[in-house]
Amino acid sequence: MHQKRKYHSLHPLLVILATLLILILIMGLSRLFSKSKTKKSILIANSENVSETNDADLKNPLSAKEYPNPSADLAESGDSKGDSIQASILAAQEKDQAAQEKISEAEEVSKIELGDIERLSQMYAYDEALELLEKYPEKDSEEAIALKAEIESAQSKCVQKNPAETMHIFFHSLIYDTSKAFDGDHKVDGYNQFMTTCLEFDRILEELYQRDFVLISMHDLAKWETDENGNQVMVPGEIYLPENKKLLILSVDDVNYYEYMEEDGFANRIVLDQDGNATCSMVNDQGMTILGDYDVVPILDKFVDQHPDFSYQGAKGILAFTGYEGVLGYRTDERYKEENPNYEQDIIQATEVAQVLRDTGWEFASHSWGHINLKAVALEDFQKDADLWEKNVVPIIGETDIMIYPFGFDIVDGMADYTHDNPRFTYLKQKGFDYFCTVDGSKHYTTHINTDHVRQGRRNLDGYRLYHNPELVDDLIVAEDVLDEARPLPVPPL
Ligand SMILES: [Zn+2]
DSSP states (O other), X not given: XXXXXXXXXXXXXXXXXXXXXXXXXXXXXXXXXXXXXXXXXXXXXXXXXXXXOOTHHHHOGGGSOBOOOHHHHHHTTOOTTHHHHHHHHHHHTXXXXXXXXXXXXXXXXXXXXXXXXXXXXXXXXXXXXXXXXXXXXXXXXXXXHHHHHHHHHHHHTEEEEOXXXXXXXXXXXXXXXXXXXXXXXXXXXXXXXXXXXXXXHHHHHHHHHHTTEEEXXXXXXXXXXXXXXXXXXXXXXXXXXXXXXXEEEEEXXXXXXXXXXXXXXXXXXXXXXXXXXXXXXXXXXXXXXXXXXXXXXXXXHHXXXXXXXXXXXXXXXXXXXXXXXXXXXXXXXXXXXXXXXXXXXXXXXXXXXXXXXXXXTOEEEEOOSSOOOTTTSOHHHHHHHHHHHHHHTXXXXXXXXXXXXXXXXXXXXXXXXXXXXXXXXXXXXXXXXXEEEEEXXXXXXXXXXXXXXEEEEEEEOSHHHXXXXXXXXXXXXXXXXXXXXXXXXXXXXX
């Protein structure tokens, strides 16, 4: 009898414990499965993304952290039972969850710090900053009132910018070790022409920042609106920034870490470090995998961390992927199913990395599956390629509406309009693409916002451009000051 009563008194406690466990599971799963985040959550994630590695890591691979235990990464990823558990629990525990949401909202409010609000304001997210300040528990304190005045004053000084005047610059994966990239083999000339080194990228960022450029998202350029006839149309986005600031989009092509780049001084993957931040790995001469700032992603993350006013509302850059060798350095394409012993695990890891990148302000683009000339190939091959990309890449990186043409080759001649009788355009539109990027280094900016798509030319800041046409980039940088001393000169002509 006594025992039974004891059992009964324990029962509610067990239920609470079980509910808590399930809620933790749901929160973990929903984080894993959520494809897109709101701008606000990107901003918050950005403000929490304080990276620990210092600049010394960039030049000294020996000080970089060791590769984290992959099984530790997997432990966070949930399992295939997740979906059914999530569905049944959600239905049964709706009430509890509402209560839990209230608790977590209260917890969130108590965690707000003035520093985070200030950071939002530095990133020109004034409305979000003021909104958060309104929720701040000590919003009537002297400090909070002063901060509010500061934010309102900064906001009042902003002017509307013309998205058509946005500069768009692009890079490829950066050369981390120049002695390996420029080692005299047959790939040297290509690397010298089309690649940029980590040191050059550091110098470029510093100079762009000094010249008041601010990174914006491709999606800041235009937004969808309903016109008077009830049709969805694209209209220019509304971007408000201090008068001196200039709009900039940055993209990186072929973030695939191709097999041909192995042992040539490039990173080999984007991975998560032990704090869950995106960083790069590479294999050193001893065959050890080490982590560090070996490419654009961690370098720019750190730069924005230190200079939040270089990013408009948390924007970073666009990473463009082909599919034929997988994405982000993971051999995830179906071609590798037999060949790659870690095939399933690589898909899980690449998906996790992609989610972290999205959460911290990065956007993704298609660069075609096979890096093909999308205008020259037969229509049938064009469609096959788009299908392969959708099948192999979208499940990992999520849906995207940005197309970055391989080789910069547009699907039409020159700047001819995209029309709906163009089967290539309509096929890409069907696949969800609205933003199309070419290469045009001859002008400062070429952005066309049309009723159902945006077209933009991009400018390369690679060895060829820096060496041969410094005058074409002098609105951005002084090319001569940027060039890496380790780059073999002259850069060969194309
Ligand atoms: Zn490419």
